[in-house]
Amino acid sequence: MDLDAYVAAHHGEWDRLRMLGRRSKLSGEEADELLDLYQRVATHLSQVRSGAPDPAVIQHLSTLLAQARTAALGRRTASWSSVANFLLLDFPATLYRARRWWITTAAVSVCVALVIGVWVARNPQVQSSFLSPAQTQQLVNHDFAGYYSQYGGTDFATHVWTNNAFIAALCIAFGVLGVPIVAILWSNMLNVAVLGGVMAANGRAGEFFTFILPHGILELTAVFVAAGAGLRLFWSWVEPGPRRRVDALAHEARATVTIAIGLIGVLLVSGCIEAFVTPSQLPPWARIGIGVLAEIAFLTYVFVLGRRAALTGVTGDVGEIDQSAEAPTVG
Template sequence: MDLDAYIATHVGQWRRLEELVGRRRLSGAESDELLDLYQRVSTHLSVVRSSSPDPSLVSYLSALLARARHTATGSRSTSWSDAARFFTQTFPAALYRTRRWWLATMIGSVVLAFVVGAWAVRHPEVFTAQMTRAEIDAYVNTDFEHYYSEYPHHEFAPLVWTNNAWVAAQCIALGVLGLPVLAILAQNVIGVGIAGALMVSHDRGSLFFGLILPHGLLELTAIFVAAAVGLRLFWSWIEPGPRSRLDSLAAEGRTAMAIALGLVVVLFVSGGIEGFVTPSGLPTWARILIGVVAESLFFAYVFVVGRRAARAGVTGDVAESDQPATAPVAA
């Protein structure tokens, strides 16, 4: 086969397909033309491969067909604009939309932690039943503080990030079952309450709060959000409203995944604070101030950026064009 003649014969069709692929929108006639050209160029590629395999031509036609396939099927690659849209609209809107759930979870958890801590202070046998006197002394005097400086900063930050991300992921992944989320949340909250009580009962309360608050404000908020999202996911099929249980669960599941992706970044920030700020030589007030600023920025992100996105109609779910068709359910 004369490759040059073959190229001269069909290059016009290739260029036309490339032109259609490069357009942002196609009319109905242009979409039909794109599909027709896609089939023709596929045949051209097969002929070139079997008769006169030219690496550069094969590569060009393969790339062109891949782009045409993406255009025809409506799929697209993720771009920086997608990421910007996610963090300025989808994620904050989802947080704002679920605010009542995670604020209630936060308040209830903090109250439970203080109740457990107050009870443990008045019942020191709680500590002695789990630890020996030597272990208690070591924890209070050295171990609790050294935990934050045991590893180099650049190793400790990723360590706590992955640990906290795992806890948050469990809360969301097990949310459809409900009770496991409550168990995970209670375990973490009670653990913090007992640890605080142990330190306070040995006059080390200022050290405890000085080390917990810088990173703990944002970190625990992220865990509370994850737990609340898991519980909302559970409630979505218990009380689906006007939708079917499957449609309700699917919609909340998509929103839960959006929040889960966003929390990865939130926990990355809290992990960085825990790895670099908490064990630093900064004064206690300065470290706590950094934690307060991080927490304040998160709330501003939700109630300013998130509220604005929600009022613009963003729900935290995927775009309507990407959602499966749903049928209304009779009340």
């Protein structure tokens, strides 16, 4: 193939496709012309690749085709309405639909932590298996309360936010496997239970709850939501129902991503509470009250906005245009 002659012969068609592909609106005749040119240029690209594979020409034609495809399918732009739809419809509806999973996860986890905490508090030999007497005194008298004031407020909020977001991300990322989520929850609850048990055994139970509850209620709720969403994702391919496993997994995975994105904001709120409210000079009842109000606000968000959105059919999944074709199901 004489590439120069080929380019000269078809340059006009390519230039016309480029012009049409850049327009925001097309008339009916222009849309038909665009599709016709798209098919012809796609053929030209195939011929160039097989007859004279010049990288520059191939890249140029590929770019033209991509622009034309965007023009034909329509351009989608981000807008504040999309953000509002996510915050008021998609995220709360997805949380509501997954409520049984994360509420059950929360109930089981809290019960396990309470049992372990009481066991640690009542058995000095168990405490010594985790911490030496010197380490216990250092923790009780200095490290526990000092942890919340060792950094500046903004730096500490960022540190807490990223750490908790990482834990939540792990729960969601390991959702397909299932078992790692249980291990993550066990490690998290064990740490809290041992810490609480040691503090209680040394007469510091009040201090423990004063520093844990303001941020911990919402923070742990976010972790439980992430874990519940991950377990729900795991169950979607174990028991897919009438759908193919791959379709059930794909649907739940997309909805789980919605939860993952939304939890970033929830964990940011809990991180700010931990950085600015937990170590503050406010009385204990005020600090705990702020944490309780944050949790009430979250639950109201889920069970009022989320329920309302779910009843209208919102699932948290992406739009049909972004979904792959699904096979017919039975039932």
